Amino acid sequence: MRALVIKSTGSWYTVLPDADSEKESVQARLRGSLRLSGANSTAPVVVGDMVECVQNTEGEWVIDSVEERKNYLVRKSTNLSRQKHIIASNIDTLYIVVTLASPQTSLEFIDRVLAAAEAYSIEAKIVVNKIDIAEPNDYFREIYRKAGYQIMECSTVTGDGIAELREEVARKCVLFSGNSGVGKSSIINAIDSTIGARTGEISSYHQKGKHTTTFSEIFSFGSGGFLIDTPGIKGFGLVDIAKEELYHYFREIMKHSTHCSFHNCTHTHEPNCAVRDAVESEIIATERYDSYCKMMITDDEKYR
Ligand SMILES: Nc1nc2c(ncn2[C@@H]2O[C@H](COP(=O)(O)OP(=O)(O)OP(=O)(O)O)[C@@H](O)[C@H]2O)c(=O)[nH]1
Ligand SMILES: [Mg+2]
Ligand SMILES: [Zn+2]
Structure with missing residues (x-):
């Protein structure tokens, strides 16, 4: 049975059969040898993967093989770790959800995620949420306009910008990434009220280590699209990118470097x-260039 991996909790995977006749998801385990193949990665099978499942003699579903990934997003599990963490695969567009207040997303964080998307050939767009409390100013808009990135704006409180986002994500497989508490799950719920992703209270995300979303999970829309909600991330160490190659992933720097x-x-x-x-x-x-310089220095010490 061909199926899409929609949730991973470590030992169990929730998979959605590809066939139109089967709309119920099932739980599946990994075949033993597949488990070993993910030696330097945290998981050999990730959300977004298309897999082949077979039923064993006890009637349990087992993931037998994984289809080649169109793309995937990777980060290092911790700054010092050599372990890779594949966040998700087969992504059409990565939306970096950011907020300009409560909490304020750092520009360096945005640039790190943009560079990762560039490196892994994933289209990326910026979504500024919570515009009911802080709207992007011209200064912010200019930084990313010059770099060639689209900025979308929304508020799950007023509903501004939600219709545009809903239109955007229809019939695609998109991923929402960003710091904890920026409202990724809230936006997903606003786009499709039947999804019911868990959201956190303002008070909880200020406490260190409190993440409302703890596992990546795919939600399917009535419109036929898929949306991946990911746990909030603090840092974003780039993986497999040589220092002398880093500028390739800052598109405007790459352009001028010739x-x-x-x-x-x-x-x-x-x-x-x-x-x-x-x-x-x-x-x-200047801000983009500063992020580049910071990454040239810190990644050298911390991430390698
Ligand atoms: N003012 C305002 N608050 C919002 C908005 N969107 C979400 N929030 C609040 O922000 C808090 C965090 O929202 P979540 O959707 O749980 O954030 P998340 O990005 O999914 O967080 P993690 O799952 O921990 O990564 C909640 O208290 C939401 O009610 C918005 O547009 N405006
Ligand atoms: Mg969440
Ligand atoms: Zn130069």
Whole structure:
């Protein structure tokens, strides 16, 4: 039976049969040898995977094989860890949900997630939520307009922007990522009220380590699309990206780098650097360039 993995709790997976006749999800375990194949990753099977399931003699469903992934999003489990954590696979669009107040998302965090999406060939868009309490100013909009990213705005309290998002995600497999408490689950519920994703109270997410959503889970929309809710993340260590390659994933830096004097320019200190010239003349936003420089330094110490 071909099926989509819609939830993973570690040892059990919830899979949704692909066949139109089967609309009920079932619980499945991993075949033993598959479990071992995920040696340097936290899970060999992740939410978004298309898998082949078979029933064993006891009638239990077992995931027998995983189809090749179109793409997947990875981060390191912790800053120092060498272990990869695949967040989800087969994603059409990644929405980075951010808030400009309570809590305020850092620009570096946004840029890290954008770089990851770029590295793994996933289209990314920014969703500013809670515009009822803090709207993006022109300054914020300019940073990402210059970088070539679309910004959407919404509020689950007033309902502003929800219809546009609903339209966007129809018939696609999308992923919502962002810090804890920015309202990812709330947006998902606003898009489709029948989903009923768990949301947290304002008071709970300020306490360290309290995440309302603890496992990635796919919800299916009445409109035919799929939406992946992920637990809030604090850091986002990039995986498998060499330091000298990092600028490839800042698209506007990549674009300007072709005019640098040195072919191996890191855009940090070299003379005749077209990237630094573009920052100087405000073609590239200083904030984006700062994120790049921070990642060049900190990732070197912390993530490798
Ligand atoms: N003012 C305001 N509050 C909101 C909005 N959207 C969500 N909230 C509140 O923000 C808090 C966190 O919302 P969640 O949807 O649980 O956040 P989350 O991003 O799913 O958090 P995790 O699951 O922990 O990663 C809740 O108290 C929501 O009621 C909004 O548009 N405006
Ligand atoms: Mg949540
Ligand atoms: Zn350069």
